Amino acid sequence: MAKRELPPATLAVAQAVAAVLPDGDVVVGCSGGADSTALALGAAWAAGRRGTRATAVIVDHGLQPRSGEIARQAAARLGAHGVDARIVPVHVAPSGEGLEAAAREARLAALADRGLPVLLGHTLDDQAETVLLGLLRGSGTRSLAGMAEVRGPFVRPLLALRRAETEQACRDWGVDWWCDPMNDDDAFARVRARGLLSEVAARLGRDVAPALARTASLARADADALDAMADAVETGDLPESARIAALEGLPDALRWRVLHRWMARLGVAAEQGNVLAVDALLTRWRGQGASRCPAGPFGASAPTCASPGVRAATSRARLCHVDATDVSQDLEKVLFTSDQIQARIDEVASQIDADYEGRDILLVGVLNGAVMVMSDLQRAMRSHVEMDWMAVSSYGAGTQSSGVVRILKDLNADLEGRDVIVVEDIIDTGLTLSYLMSNLASRGPASLEIMTMFRKPDAAQMEVPVKYVGFEIPNEFVVGYGLDYAGRYRNLRDVGTLAKHVYS
Numbered sequence: 001m002a003k004r005e006l007p008p009a010t011l012a013v014a015q016a017v018a019a020v021l022p023d024g025d026v027v028v029g030c031s032g033g034a035d036s037t038a039l040a041l042g043a044a045w046a047a048g049r050r051g052t053r054a055t056a057v058i059v060d061h062g063l064q065p066r067s068g069e070i071a072r073q074a075a076a077r078l079g080a081h082g083v084d085a086r087i088v089p090v091h092v093a094p095s096g097e098g099l100e101a102a103a104r105e106a107r108l109a110a111l112a113d114r115g116l117p118v119l120l121g122h123t124l125d126d127q128a129e130t131v132l133l134g135l136l137r138g139s140g141t142r143s144l145a146g147m148a149e150v151r152g153p154f155v156r157p158l159l160a161l162r163r164a165e166t167e168q169a170c171r172d173w174g175v176d177w178w179c180d181p182m183n184d185d186d187a188f189a190r191v192r193a194r195g196l197l198s199e200v201a202a203r204l205g206r207d208v209a210p211a212l213a214r215t216a217s218l219a220r221a222d223a224d225a226l227d228a229m230a231d232a233v234e235t236g237d238l239p240e241s242a243r244i245a246a247l248e249g250l251p252d253a254l255r256w257r258v259l260h261r262w263m264a265r266l267g268v269a270a271e272q273g274n275v276l277a278v279d280a281l282l283t284r285w286r287g288q289g290a291s292r293c294p295a296g297p298f299g300a301s302a303p304t305c306a307s308p309g310v311r312a313a314t315s316r317a318r319l320c321h322v323d324a325t326d327v328s329q330d331l332e333k334v335l336f337t338s339d340q341i342q343a344r345i346d347e348v349a350s351q352i353d354a355d356y357e358g359r360d361i362l363l364v365g366v367l368n369g370a371v372m373v374m375s376d377l378q379r380a381m382r383s384h385v386e387m388d389w390m391a392v393s394s395y396g397a398g399t400q401s402s403g404v405v406r407i408l409k410d411l412n413a414d415l416e417g418r419d420v421i422v423v424e425d426i427i428d429t430g431l432t433l434s435y436l437m438s439n440l441a442s443r444g445p446a447s448l449e450i451m452t453m454f455r456k457p458d459a460a461q462m463e464v465p466v467k468y469v470g471f472e473i474p475n476e477f478v479v480g481y482g483l484d485y486a487g488r489y490r491n492l493r494d495v496g497t498l499a500k501h502v503y504s
């Protein structure tokens with residue numbers, strides 16, 4: 001058939017195939033539907049002009065009651081139009097990925113079996129559905145990239161054409177096609193996506209498929225470029241600290257890809273939550289401990305991240321496991337870094353030294369929270385200090401003061417005539433210290449003052465005279481540097497606000 005004899009829709013199909021037709025013979029995957037029937041006819045036309053052969057292969061999955069008959073009818077229709085058509089029966093063994101995926105695997109394997117390029121009949125509408133499904137999967141640029149025009153032996157010449165065009169092309173060629181009832185079966189995600197696209201188009205008053213298909217080609221170009229850049233990141237020969245610095249310096253898009261590959265290689269479930277948890281150890285490490293990730297779907301049952309390779313690659317946090325429960329997810333923001341806290345402790349210690357020049361001081365720490373500040377403060381002081389401890393509790397496992405202060409452990413020291421400074425991690429409502437101060441004042445100290453690392457002025461319910469304050473902070477629940485929530489987070493070096501999802 002000469003080109004000028006082809007009506008517009010058939011010409012569009014034939015030209016689309018001719019534009020990408022590989023040299024030599026090809027196989028055309030054909031289901032008997034309009035898309036692949038038009039593709040087979042277009043390929044036969046284009047191959048004929050080149051003097052090569054296009055053989056339509058109809059894979060019979062044996063999954064529908066009349067599948068053999070349907071395949072024979074499809075072959076006959078093509079044969080009547082001069083297309084060489086073969087039927088290849090396959091056995092579909094259900095796999096963990098579901099029957100649809102297993103059928104697809106078996107089909108592609110059968111089509112590629114001859115070692116020839118394989119043309120597939122996916123259209124722009126299929127591409128739009130694939131992008132929508134990818135968007136809902138939420139795995140980023142790659143999942144928006146849809147189907148590639150060429151991937152391995154598979155070539156998709158019709159990605160720029162609409163389904164309506166392939167149907168029109170079949171009509172123009174005078175060939176009937178098979179309407180697969182599965183295409184209307186809502187049990188399939190793709191069918192539901194198709195319905196959703198029609199609804200979106202109706203609601204917006206415009207066809208959205210072309211925009212989604214354009215998104216696919218833009219996203220594919222971006223994803224290919226970023227993947228190539230991530231492939232080129234090679235930190236293997238660098239010492240650990242340089243390796244960490246090299247990764248830290250990368251933009252998120254590259255660093256996450258590098259971490260994703262590395263975790264996948266170790267058999268760890270490299271879903272984004274886990275990647276971010278590991279990433280936080282690299283880029284936002286503030287003393288949080290190891291992070292544990294479950295093994296990936298094909299990995300061994302236990303995480304393999306305890307290997308020295310894992311530690312070397314990711315962690316100055318001495319990472320030994322990788323986990324989505326990494327505490328960085330539990331913090332909303334860091335208010336004070338360890339360095340800022342230490343610098344402020346030095347200032348307060350100097351001030352106390354100056355105020356108590358020539359006097360011995362008894363520091364009374366309030367367990368448990370004050371352990372860190374007591375330890376750092378006294379080491380920053382030049383004065384002679386003794387220390388003693390009280391244990392009281394008013395918060396228990398919650399984020400609100402119970403208002404009832406209990407002495408869990410009393411002092412060993414006698415306060416009579418002593419210069420006493422009570423050391424606290426935080427004053428919040430003031431209930432704890434207001435109770436404690438009147439209790440301690442009744443024991444006859446020469447002087448009694450308070451040093452607290454943090455104070456929340458907006459939360460005060462009781463006025464407590466505080467001589468030394470590290471930092472005033474907003475009225476938010478904070479953790480780290482001795483401050484806990486339900487016993488956790490005390491060992492973080494920085495102090496940050498606790499994300500609400502942890503306690504709501």
Ligand SMILES: O=P(O)(O)OC[C@H]1O[C@H](OP(=O)(O)OP(=O)(O)O)[C@H](O)[C@@H]1O
Pocket residue numbers: 366367368369370392393394395396401424425426427428429430431432433483484
């Ligand atoms: O000003 P307030 O509202 O009374 O809160 C301050 C108190 O709360 C915390 O103790 P917590 O009872 O939580 O025990 P902990 O030190 O063992 O964490 C903190 O260490 C203070 O002692």
